[in-house]
Amino acid sequence: GDSVTQMEGPVTLSEEAFLTINCTYTATGYPSLFWYVQYPGEGLQLLLKATKADDKGSNKGFEATYRKETTSFHLEKGSVQVSDSAVYFCALPLSGNTPLVFGKGTRLSVIA
């Protein structure tokens, strides 16, 4: 069945460091791909998405490119801030009778 594998955390970075969180997926067809973010004490919210191969999603300085050939959707940011401290989830959308599929989440802590 469909699945998502993302790198385990936690990840601790200094402010202005470069961030990469790896995500690979297994899916039937070519679904959209999502990154969600969960700030402390809150629910998940959509960070960015890509709808087809080679698309790049971007938001708040984060980027991710849909790579069909490597079935990957890695999240990157060039210069992280303390306010980026959160848990990040890679996800596949609802598809037919298959519920939303999430990675296990990666906790990011950014220290000043």
Next chain:
Amino acid sequence: DVKVTQSSRYLVKRTGEKVFLECVQDMDHENMFWYRQDPGLGLRLIYFSYDVKMKEKGDIPEGYSVSREKKERFSLILESASTNQTSMYLCASVTGLKNTEAFFGQGTRLTVV
């Protein structure tokens, strides 16, 4: 502003109590989900619903039931709360259209003592 609203942010219940967690969405979404979130385990699907009065078991339905009498409301019921159900519970909804994003409530942190 679209919204998924969970009835409580924090709940403390006693072992053996029947617990109701309510979730309401105002987006006319067909699909609604209940997850629990525990450290190191990510999001685990408890139940989901594709339509009114329809429900499907997720990965960890034991000890839980659900009710969806109206399209906008999806309730999670803990029939007899136990300490191992202490967790963060998240409700989500999504339209029936393909490849659309899910919207989440703010979460309910339940502690069973």
